[in-house]
Amino acid sequence: MRPFAALLRTLALFALVAGIAGCAAKQPGPTAGGEAKAVFAAFTAREGKDTAPAYSLAGSMSFSRGNRSGRLNYRLYGNAGGATRLDLTTPVGGSYALLFEDNHGFFAFVPDRNAVYRHGDTRQGAAKLGMPLPFTLGEMAALVAGRFSALAPARYAAAKKTAEGYEYTFSGSSRLASLGLDFAGNPRHLVGVGIEPWRIDFADDEAAPGFAAPVARRLTLTTPGGATLVVRVKALQPRPSPYPVADLELPVPPTAAEHALDGSGDEPSLPEL
Template sequence: MMRRALASRAARALPRRRTPERGRLCALALLLACGLAAFTGCAPTGGKAGFDAGQAQALWASFAASSADAPQSFSLSASLSIQSPQKSARLLVKFWGNLERPLRLDLSSGMGQTFAMWREDSLGWLAVYPLSSQAFTHKDTKAALGRLGMPIPLNLKELAALSAGRYSTLLPAAFKSVRKTSTGYEYTFGATSVFSSVTLDFEGKPIHIVGKGVEPWSVDLGDFAAAESGRKPLAQRIQLTTPGGLQVVLRVKKLELSPEAMTDSSLELPLPPQARHIPLDRPGDFRAPDLP
């Protein structure tokens, strides 16, 4: 009797033979489960719960919209701190010009002594350094600054756009994907953009921009001033950080925007006849001016 009971229990424990109908049902259930998992994986996700696609789209639409009274020119005064593993300096900045160029930027020491005068237009970059009696030229501002030991991944036009809040001239009109973070929504861009992503806070202000590269660089925006009538709030602090350890912080003291373009005469930078002219887009040895 005991043997028959054990045999009966063992038989019940054995898996039932799968019929063709049962196999088809199992396969269908597995296929549906995989499809649901794939669909869920494609949905926008982020580091914080409560992703709101409508809010993310509305913030982007407001951010990307061009102002009806977009400025044509600007003038600002600021302080600039430069920190790197090799050097550090604090300078005063005067930056002015047309947002579509030409642009002028003067750097001076805290005592008011002019250190450098830069000019950028559609043809390239010119820099005059009175203390060393040198004048540098290059077709590309970023490449020129790299040769001078300041690998800043922004030219003057891009810096002007950041300062004046003309983000639509920097970033693509559409984003590729978006995710929610603890500080806002991070929008990423396609392969053709030189920028990797921008993060908008929950009020729609751009607070973090990431550039592309083997090791990406970033720009942090903060200390936003109260918005003027019909205009968006502008960052009073622009901080650039590069993978090589260079950190540049621009603190805006005064910014004026104008709907009219500046005259060419107010943006000229004559090449001093006594200065040594050094084309940085050609090979050759030179001594880069030391920071004050």
């Protein structure tokens, strides 16, 4: 019995050592964990540096979905956390649509139809017009300007090292499933929640006057259903004071017809390009 008991003690000791080694191998090293925290801290620190109360962005938008594609020029401007306006024009300069949001809801004026469309929620209203955006106009402007606090939580649930930096995942009620940062803390992509989530990729970072961190000059949004929107930023300017309300209001003529995007009747869509 003694040899058998000795064998059991030896096996037990081996299992204990192996178990300790296995647990140690599963734990992230202090350097990797510290680096992930430092990269995320660099990302969150930039949020407090750009404090301009208003902004103006301009560039082009190219979209495609199935066999349909098009291109528009845009100007996106407004007050941080407040009213925001998006003016869309055709490549030859004609007015295509004027969009506006404030705390009363979402409004779209289509000059060719001399019609105004309104909805209490920007994302739902834009989707009914054939623009499936996962953001409000204000959130979209913030992302283009390199501000992420409206979407990215202040804390992450887990971090995984990637070839270009770290992938952070979130839990709870966050609208983000994950955020990709490079090693300098610059955003590389965002992924929404859901079975078929939206994704936005950031590229072509450049320094911008008045902004503390480089700003992506090309953003590619992929939405559920396979629609792709590429936003190119050609001009990005902070504004030292908020826009007056009159500067953001839509120039709607009194003869324009008004339509509520409440789900009743035929769903409208923006004109074909």
